[in-house]
Amino acid sequence: MEISASLPIAGDERPQSLHVARAERMAWLVRLRWAALASVLAGAVAAPWLGITEIDHPVLFGALAAGVAFNGWILWGLRRHPEKVGEPLLHALPDFGALTLVLWSTGGVDNPFVSLFFVHVLLVSVLSGRRSGLLACAVALFCAAFLSFADLYEPLRLSSYTPDPRWVSPLQSLAFVVTLLASAWVADRAATELSLRRREAEAARRALRRDAEILLAALDRLEVGVEILQPDGTPSFRNRHLLERRDFRTDCPRDSQTCETINGGCPVEEARQGRTGTCRFAVMDRGGRERVIELLSFPLSEARPAPVLRLHLDRTENVLAERKLLFAERLASLGRTVQAVAHELNTPLATIQTLAADMRAALQGAPPEAEALARDLDESALVILDEMRRCREITQGLLGGRDQLSGNSSQGPTVAGDAIRRAATLVFGTGVARSRLEVAPELAALSVAMAHDALVQVFVNLLQNAADVIEGKPAGKVRVGVLPAAPGLVRLFVDDDGPGLSPGTRDRVFEAFYTTKPPGKGTGLGLYTARSLVREAGGSLDLADAPGGGARALLDLPAGGTTS
Missing domain, CATH: 1.10.287 (Helix Hairpins)
Incomplete structure (x- = not known):
């Protein structure tokens, strides 16, 4: 699995080791520069014994003084701020200038130690890579061209290389040996650098692997669904919590009406384009219960499209708490x-x-x-x-x-047919609309253990809802009948020819103040009141699909005794 490189690394070990390695390289360069300055000083002292007398000492010692000052400043900076280390090429440019001044004041291009330019180019290549090495090569060629021009142009000539003939060959051999040893030393340093970088890379890979394992272990133990999607949308990681919640789907329904986008667009597409996306939607679990899922999506890189981190939060309890609080406030006001x-x-x-x-x-x-x-x-x-x-x-x-919903609902017995007839009169009247209601004849002698007024109110609410849903259907009917029930119970039903209930609506129709009717036509208290009265009487009220389409209200009530 690929994880964004911007994730924090435990202990910040890799940046620290990188700073230490750079500081060590700069310290090594400082020591090398001290050795070079000492060698130049020794050569300047030995020059008269070698027959080299035409030396411009002010320029030579000025270059030495500049080199000492520069090296001291670098050493002081390393001790105060070891993490602030510049590029080796920038440190090598003064060295190129100092070497050019030394050669200019001691014979120019005729000086055999001009080969030390090669050592400087090799050094920059080892420490900074090929691109810096090519730039260093260009600087060395420029310096060599300047020395050649100064040798040809008399006003720029500061000195001449005229050693004792006996020392010409030894000096050339010495220059060759110094260049060879310096190159070998740099090559050895290059091998050491390569080994160090290899170890650093391996340590970085181990640290990244360890951090990834720690991160994934932490994500796996979260009580929140976590998912990582590749740019093409395929999942590369899902934590334990998300895999265990397979009793309901947690994918965003996209264009479904149940999706409530908070930022305006699809959260996954928002995250793929580099913006945080959020949406909330309702799904049904295998038990038929509604769950409210909030989906948070975050981009994991600067690429477009980007890999996406998705968090699946089950907000059901929060939503229920919000609804209960709103319900309490509305009840108090009501x-x-x-x-x-x-x-x-x-x-x-x-x-x-x-x-x-x-x-x-x-x-x-x-x-x-x-x-x-x-x-x-x-x-x-x-x-x-x-x-x-x-x-x-x-x-x-x-x-x-x-309390009008308790304390008087369980009285009775009541003839169900009488209560239904009274409720039908209140809902459908006594005119033509009454013909849309069909009541089973066996209800006329069926009694239930529930107060007459309470049962009338229950059927008024059920018949009114049924009448509303068939209002636009001239041939629509409302049917009231009886079904087989468990001993001691009476099961009644109210069917309609309406469109039925959607899955999201079925779980909420019994909530107080929840209504699917247009504003001004429903209060959202009808079914809530009906269920409360039925429960007070020891029964139950539920909704289901009618056999021929539409909705069915199932009413289970305790059977009544003999009516007076």
Whole structure:
């Protein structure tokens, strides 16, 4: 697996060893320069005994003084800041100048020690590589050309090489031997440098391998899914946590509506282009539960496209906590609003109740030809009075601070058919819309252990939802029936011919304030209230797919005894 070179290395050993190696090279150059300066000084002292008298001593000793000052400055810098070491070529340029001045003041190109230029070029090549060696070669040629020109142009000639004839051959041999020994010494140093660099490279590879193993081991133990993708998108690493979470897919659904991009684009593509990408999406695990995954993507190099590091964070618990907090805040606000509304409703409810009672009294004296109409109106007035009673009980309970979803749901028994008929009247009315509802005949004598008002409220919510989803389908139907159930239970169902529920919606429809209806048409409390009432009565309410398409609400309730 390839890891970006910008990752930190444990202990920072490699940069430190590199600084030490460079400092050692510079110290070696300083010692070599001291030896060269000492040799020049010894040659200047021995020149009169060798018959070399035409020497420009001011230039010669000026070059020596400059060399001593430069070498002392380098040595002082190494002791104070060993990590700040320049390129060997920059250090060699003054050496080229000093050698040129020494040769210029001691005979120019006729001096056999002109071959020492070769040693300087070899030295720079060993320490800095081929490119610096070529530049050093160009500098040496320039210096040699200057010495040749100075020898030909009389005003620039400072000295001449005229040794005693007896010393010509020995001096040439000495220059050859010095050049040979210096070259051999540099070559030996080159071999040492090569071995050092080889050891450094091997140490760097071992350090990189060790750091990679430490990093991968740490990533493997994280309780977060970690994945490294190559530029072509193929995974090169997945940690244990990600491999173990195979009960649900953690890949970004890209263009799916469940993907909530935070930075605007696909996180993987953002990271491949060098930008951090983030998105959040919902997936279903094998148990049918919704999981919220947040995907963070980071580029691992400057290349385009870049390898990508992806972090898969399971944010389900965080989202649930956020929803619970929001739910609590909404409930608190709703409670204050409902109490105020309940107080204001008491007066109009009392007025409606009085008028409904007056209407029933007036219908008692209706003429025989209006008997059918009077009977329908009397039935409607009874419904109004009964619903008014329920409203008064609810408002009084709200004003008294009583929980309307608990404490009175488990009473009974109640005939399921009566509760369904009352709920159908409230939802579909008594007109043509009532024909869209089909109720199984066996429900007419089926009783359940649940309070009548609570069961009516449950079916009002279920039938209202079913009526809403078939509103745009003229041939759509709502069916209510009974299914086989475990002993002691009654299983009822409410089917519709709507589009059904998406996987992401099915897990959330029972949450308070969650609704799929447009603004102003739903509060998100219907199914939440229905399930709360059913649970209070000892039953359960779930959603499933209807056999012929659409949604099915499954209602399990304790069986009732004999109704009064």
